Amino acid sequence: MSLLPDLINLNLSDSTEKVIAEYIWIGGSGMDLRSKARTLPGPVSDPSKLPKWNYDGSSTGQAPGEDSEVILYPQAIFKDPFRRGNNILVICDAYTPAGVPIPTNKRAAAAKIFSHPDVVAEVPWYGIEQEYTLLQKDVKWPLGWPVGGYPGPQGPYYCAAGADKAFGRDIVDSHYKACLYAGINISGINGEVMPGQWEFQVGPSVGISAGDELWAARYILERITEIAGVVLSFDPKPIQVTYFP
Secondary structure (H helix, E strand, O other), rough: OOOOOHHHOHHHHHOOOEEEEEEEEEEOOOEEEEEEEEOOOOOOOOOOHHHEEEEEHHOOOOOOOOEEEEEEEEEEEEEOOOOOOEEEEEEEEEEEEOEEEOOOOOOHHHHHHOOOOOHHHHEEEEEEEEEEEEEEEOOOOOOOOOOOOOOOOOOOOOOOOOOOOOOHHHHHHHHHHHHHHHHOOOOEEEEHHHHHHEEEEEEEEOHHHHHHHHHHHHHHHHHHHHHHEEEEEEEOOOOOOOOOO
């Protein structure tokens, strides 16, 4: 019998032309990420060629229980660094069955702006910094912090190296490489001033693709921290510190 890692790493192209597409969307909080997978008959590189899909919006805080269907519109495709091969990650936005963007779908309004001829002619470039904190799963306390206590003063941790100064680098580097594999224009990473806090940068990217790439990078980071058994926080101040030496 194959071990679980053997099955996870199966190369589907050896036995079938079918591929797996992971449809990703933003949940009801505006920051949580949701996803589910479907089988496609073959490789797809154009999001307009992908089928729309649906989900139960009452389970994500995006629709009432008596009218819960929400429709996913595929908008951007990235290579899947987890399943690899021809499998893909698909960034979607969400609509009612009548085709109206739901309230948490901010992408639809942005797409109208970025597709305006005057904006297209400007070729707007964006570079986005994303800070995040890695938390110990069972106690929701940053990596590198003593449980229930606080680290030393800031200074040694920013862009640092060393087991007593840089915490979670294996996750950070895994994310960096996974984003490059996926086709995300990730331009760098660095340790931040607080132990357990890191940053990555996306861009320069043109127009709405900057947002699509950022959300794809966030999703990949959520998946990597899931594998590592670490909690991810995008909160700029995840710990309410009353005393910091």
